[in-house]
Amino acid sequence: MSGTLALVKPYVFLLTFDALLWLLIWLSVVSLGVTNSVGVTWLWCYRLVCWAILHHLALLINIEKGQQMVLVRWVAALCLLLPTYETVKTLIPFTLQNNCPVPDVGMVALCAAAASMACLLWEWVFHDKAKGDSGKQIKQQEARALLMRVVRYSYPDYLYLGAAFFFLTLTALGETYIPIYIGKVIDILSGTYDHDSFLSAIGLLGLFSLGSSLFGGLRGGMFMCSLCRMNKRIRHMLFQNLIRQEITFFEENKPGSLSSRLILDTDKMGRSVAMNVNVLLRSLVKTTGMLWLMLGLSWELTLLACVEMPLAVLLQNSYNMLSQDLSQQLQDCQAETQELAGEVIGAVRTVRSLHAEQQELRRYQEALDKMFNIKKRKGIYSAVHLLLRRTVTVGIKVLMLLVGRALIASQQLSMGSLLSFVLYQKDMATNMKHLVYIYGDMLNTVTSSVKVFQLLDRKPRMKEEGSLAPKQLEGKLAFHKVTFSYHSRQDVQALRNVTLEIAAERMTALVGLSGGGKSSCVSLLQRLYEPQGGEVLLDGEPLHHYEHRYLRSKMAVVSQNPVLFSGSVRYNIGYGLKGCSEEQVKEAAKRANAHDFICLLQDGYDTDVGECGDQLSAGQKQCIAIARALVRRPQILILDEATSSMDVNTQEAVQAVLNGAEGQTVLVIAHRLQTVERADHIIVMDNGEVVEQGTHQQLMEMEGQYYRLREKLFPED
Numbered sequence: 001m002s003g004t005l006a007l008v009k010p011y012v013f014l015l016t017f018d019a020l021l022w023l024l025i026w027l028s029v030v031s032l033g034v035t036n037s038v039g040v041t042w043l044w045c046y047r048l049v050c051w052a053i054l055h056h057l058a059l060l061i062n063i064e065k066g067q068q069m070v071l072v073r074w075v076a077a078l079c080l081l082l083p084t085y086e087t088v089k090t091l092i093p094f095t096l097q098n099n100c101p102v103p104d105v106g107m108v109a110l111c112a113a114a115a116s117m118a119c120l121l122w123e124w125v126f127h128d129k130a131k132g133d134s135g136k137q138i139k140q141q142e143a144r145a146l147l148m149r150v151v152r153y154s155y156p157d158y159l160y161l162g163a164a165f166f167f168l169t170l171t172a173l174g175e176t177y178i179p180i181y182i183g184k185v186i187d188i189l190s191g192t193y194d195h196d197s198f199l200s201a202i203g204l205l206g207l208f209s210l211g212s213s214l215f216g217g218l219r220g221g222m223f224m225c226s227l228c229r230m231n232k233r234i235r236h237m238l239f240q241n242l243i244r245q246e247i248t249f250f251e252e253n254k255p256g257s258l259s260s261r262l263i264l265d266t267d268k269m270g271r272s273v274a275m276n277v278n279v280l281l282r283s284l285v286k287t288t289g290m291l292w293l294m295l296g297l298s299w300e301l302t303l304l305a306c307v308e309m310p311l312a313v314l315l316q317n318s319y320n321m322l323s324q325d326l327s328q329q330l331q332d333c334q335a336e337t338q339e340l341a342g343e344v345i346g347a348v349r350t351v352r353s354l355h356a357e358q359q360e361l362r363r364y365q366e367a368l369d370k371m372f373n374i375k376k377r378k379g380i381y382s383a384v385h386l387l388l389r390r391t392v393t394v395g396i397k398v399l400m401l402l403v404g405r406a407l408i409a410s411q412q413l414s415m416g417s418l419l420s421f422v423l424y425q426k427d428m429a430t431n432m433k434h435l436v437y438i439y440g441d442m443l444n445t446v447t448s449s450v451k452v453f454q455l456l457d458r459k460p461r462m463k464e465e466g467s468l469a470p471k472q473l474e475g476k477l478a479f480h481k482v483t484f485s486y487h488s489r490q491d492v493q494a495l496r497n498v499t500l501e502i503a504a505e506r507m508t509a510l511v512g513l514s515g516g517g518k519s520s521c522v523s524l525l526q527r528l529y530e531p532q533g534g535e536v537l538l539d540g541e542p543l544h545h546y547e548h549r550y551l552r553s554k555m556a557v558v559s560q561n562p563v564l565f566s567g568s569v570r571y572n573i574g575y576g577l578k579g580c581s582e583e584q585v586k587e588a589a590k591r592a593n594a595h596d597f598i599c600l601l602q603d604g605y606d607t608d609v610g611e612c613g614d615q616l617s618a619g620q621k622q623c624i625a626i627a628r629a630l631v632r633r634p635q636i637l638i639l640d641e642a643t644s645s646m647d648v649n650t651q652e653a654v655q656a657v658l659n660g661a662e663g664q665t666v667l668v669i670a671h672r673l674q675t676v677e678r679a680d681h682i683i684v685m686d687n688g689e690v691v692e693q694g695t696h697q698q699l700m701e702m703e704g705q706y707y708r709l710r711e712k713l714f715p716e717d
C-alpha cells in the first residue's frame, strides 16, 4: 500500500502544479479582460512552457530511474495532448470551434485523464520494464518478445496484411459513423420533419452500413488468406527442422506431442497474430473514431464512458494473470491426453492381447479428469470475471442516462445525440474490452509458440556434416576404441572400447547373445547416434567427414522390422530415389525374391501395402525392404536380422544373391548358422565387447565362446 502511495505521489504533485499553472493563466485572462479564444498558436506556446517547467520538476524528483522516465513521458502527454487536440480540431471542417478565452475545465480534465490512461496503457502493454523485475514481469516480457517474433514470421504476407488493414480501417470508420446517422434520423423524426434531410440521413446511413459490410468481408478474406499462408510456412519450417533432429530427440519426444506441436500449436500461433491483431486494430481504429465523435457530442458523457476503461483494465489484468498459467497447463494436458490415446490406438493389438483395455481406459479417464479440473477452474475464473465486468458496465450506463437526462433538460444535448451516445458507449465498451482482452489473449496464445519456437530453434545434437564424397570408395569399415551408451540409459555402456574391422568387398557376420551390442554397432554405422568415445571410420576417414547424402547413397541398411510407407509396392521399393525406372524396381525385386509374390498381389507392383505395410506378411515386408536396399546398388550393405521372418527357402535364395554381390561390403547380423558360416569373417560380441573373431572354422577350432554358445547363438538351426 505504502509502495503504491509513493508511486502515485509525484503524479499528484505534478498534476497539482499543472492545475496551478492553469489557474494562473485563467486569472491572467480574467484580469486582462480577454473574451475571445486565445488561438492555437498561443495555446501551443503556453503548453510548451508548461512542459519545460514540469519536465524539469519531474527530473528533480528523487525516484528510481525507470519510474522517472515513465513520469517524463506522462508529463509530455499531459502538456501536449490538449494543443494537439485543438490543432486537429481546427483542421477538420464543420467542427464547432471553441470561443472561450482558454479551454474549459472539463476539457483540461479530460485531456489529463486521457494522457494518464494512454501512459498507463503504454507502460502496461508495450514498454519493456527495467532489468531486475519480478518473475511474472520477465515472463510477460518474454511473451512480448515471442509475440514480436510471431509478427516477424508474418512479414512475407505484408501485401495481404496491408490490404487487410486497409479494408479494416474502412470497415471500422464506416461502422463508427452509423450511430451518428441513427441519432440524426431520430432527431429529424422527433422534431420538425424535413423530407430532404431525412432522405440524405437515411441514404448516408445505408451507404455506411453497406460499405462497412463489404469492406468487412474483404478484410476477413485477406486475414484468413494470410493466416493460412503463415500456417503453411511455419509447419513446413517446423517439419523440416524436426526431421533433421538426431534419433535421441525422437526417443525423448513422443510422436503424439510432436504432432500436436505441428498441428495445434502452429495453428494457435498463427491465430494469435492474424485473428487477434485483426480485432485489436479494428478496436483501436473504432475506439479512436468513436472517442472523437463522442467528444463532439458531450465531453461530460465521454468522461463518464472513459471511467469504465481503467476498471475494465484492472479486472482484465487480474483475470489474465490467473488464466495465463491455466492455459499453459491445459495445453500440456491436451498434448499428454492426445499422446496417450495415440499410443494406445497405435498399439491396440498388444493392448488387446495383454487384456489391458481396462487399464488403458483408466489411464485415459485420469488424463481426462485432470483436463476437466483445469477447465473447470478456468470456467469459474471466467464466470466471476464476467459478473464483475457486467456490474461495472450496467452501473456506468445508469449513471450516463441520469447525466444525459440532465443535459437534455438543460438543452445541451438532443434526444438523437443521446441515443447515438448510448449506441457508441455500448460499442465503445466492447471495443475497449477487446483492446484490453485481446492483448492478454495474444500473450496467452503466444505461449503455445514457445514450444514451436523451441523446436524451430533446436539444432540437431550431431557433428556437422562433412564434405567428403570421393568417386572411388573401397568400402572398408572400422571401429576404433568406440565407447557408446544411449542417452536414455547412460549408466549402461552398450559398446565398450570396441575395435573391429569390416573388410571391403567381403562378407562379415556379427554374432552374439541378445544385448551384446550388435544393433548398436549398426546404428553407429548409420550415424543415427554419435559415439561418446573413439571413432567409426570408412576407408580410414571418420564417418562424419563424409557428406550425408553421399553416405546414404553408398550404404543401405535392412533391419529386422523394416518400416514400409502407405503407397504402392513400386513406391516403396523406389522410395527416396529420383527417376528410378520400372526395370530397376523389378530387377531389385527379383534379386530379393519378391517378384513372384508381388505379381500374385491384386494390382501387382501397384498394390497398396497399407499403413506401415500392414497388408503384407513380416517376411514379405523384409523382401521388399531388401529390394529397396538393392535398387540403390549400395557399396556397403548391412543386414540386421533382415531375413529372420522369411521361410527357409526364401532365406536361402536371398542369401545366395547377397553373397554373390560382387564388390560389395556386406555386414550381416543373423541367428542362422548357414548364413554365418558363409561369412568371410565372424566377429563375436558379448556385453558390448568384441570377444572373438575369425572364420567359422577358426572359431570352432578355438573352442571359445562361439563354440560353447553355438546352440544359443543359432537357435533357429
Ligand SMILES: Nc1ncnc2c1ncn2[C@@H]1O[C@H](COP(=O)(O)OP(=O)(O)OP(=O)(O)O)[C@@H](O)[C@H]1O
Pocket: 486, 488, 489, 492, 493, 494, 512, 513, 514, 515, 516, 517, 518, 519, 520, 521
Ligand atoms: N534405444 C535404446 N535405448 C536404450 N538402451 C538401448 C537401446 N537399444 C539398445 N539398448 C541397450 O543397449 C545394449 C545393447 O543392445 P543392442 O540392441 O545393441 O544388442 P543386440 O546385440 O543387437 O541385441 P539383439 O540381438 O537382441 O538385437 C543393451 O543393453 C540394450 O538394452
